[in-house]
Amino acid sequence: MSERFLTLSQLRAARAELNRLHSGRGIHDDAEACRFIRERGFVLLMPIAGIPLPSLSEADEAEAWDGFAITDRAWAWKETLPQQKRCAYTKLIHGRGTFIDWRLYPSFLKVYGPDGDPDYEYENGRLDRNERDLYRLVAESGPVDSRELWAMAKPLFDGKRHRFTAALEHLQSRFFLTVAGGSLEGWTLHTWDLVERQAPPEILTGLPMAAEARSNILRQTIRNCYAVSERKLRSILRWPAPDFQESFQALKNDGAVIEVKVEGENLPWLMLRHQT
Template sequence: MIDLDTLQKRAAHYRERTYRTALSLRLHGPQEAVDFVNERGFVYFWPIKDHDLPNLWYATVGARPVPNNHDDPGHVTWGWKDDLLDKRVWYYAKLIHKKATIVSLAMVPYFYTLSPNYGDYENDYLVQYRNGLMSAEMKNIYEALLKNGPLHTLDLHKQAHMTSSDKKYVFDKTLTDLQAEMKIAPVGIAAAGRWGYAMIYDITARYYPEIVEKARFISEAKAQQTILHSYFRSVGMANVTSIQRMFGWEKTYIQQACDYLAEQDEIIPFPDAQRSNTVYFINDIFHLQ
């Protein structure tokens, strides 16, 4: 009879493969990075404490912390990310938990379905604003991009009328909030400013119209089922609480998605008697030795 401890150890071994932390599986170039994201569906750029998810850093250098020194060989990942921003090979933004996330183009419509966007990017934001669901700063930055097209951060500061030094924190936070709602995304790098480096932003729906079109035909339930299946394929095991911590979904919807995946034999529920809980494992875990 298999026990929970054995399954958890198998899940840890399973993640060595899916996270590519094993030396033989490491990434060595931008195309391998793209293939990794396509394989996993979505990953973090950096490792994020208390949030299990594959990330580009671990897959390139192994499971070690990100150092402060800028000459670490692992920082080659930064160059890959910047060079690929305008290639439309993946979707990069501060998305899950407002942290740097890379999503495959096949998976991103499912995330867009769950965002507060409804297909009319020129007007939807006004409804949000009138309903008190969008700050004035978010509206100003969004309208600057809507009116002027893609802008790097220095020009965006000016066009959004947020140039004073005391506005920097609010500006940066607002950029993150807009990315988390999939309203805007980084789409390139400009040689601008003191350091010759400034992120270029555009409106997600305008830059990636195919994402919006595909999302039209995806229900919220299907989106959650698909994202959750991809998540289980990456991490091997999870419970409702850890899933909620990762995605912020209501527990009722998480349970419904887990029940669906269990009915499809994609995941298997296993009781955690010690915590009066149920842990779900991807089917493959039961076949590992």
């Protein structure tokens, strides 16, 4: 039997609070943006339809662009915050911009990162040749901006920019490459570098075990959604089914989550027992 009942209005209100600092304030400057990312562990750059996670743009007190769900400050933060190494920024959740606090970053690196170097990943079919060679270009020339990198990589991709972009996104999602700042002129321009050169050194030498890393991410994802269905959790995290099921069951066995009945939903949803 479910321990709680949530109306849709209660759920919306609770999720709206997650787009603010713990103090209840919105964010106005770099320091508050970093505090928000630290409090939430990881946040989106801007909202994604159907994904109930906090976003930096929604937390910003400034008005969003007309017709877009992003503010001027959030658009700049994706360059300035990683450039100052105050957090990580990469394309991850549903292939979209995601800020990750350094305290939770080791868990993401363990779960989503590679099992070995690019040659090892290539030999095991988890990177293609062009992705491996693009990594090598950044290793040799980085930090390097997107324009310069494309000029160097163009022959690798037969001049097809969409293949270059897809390779960059895959290397980000596997935690080989990361945004290391960028230009704020016009539509902005990312600077790229290796994760190993951008992440604090202690992160790379102190990764948790896989089970602990998945538990850390799973707990924070539930907290960041306030309440969420198992199906939605699977959609957000996109883990192999055995990994998800093992971590999910462990969390339930620990008593860390409770089932809640949500208005209009047939199956129970989950929330942390001590939701904060």
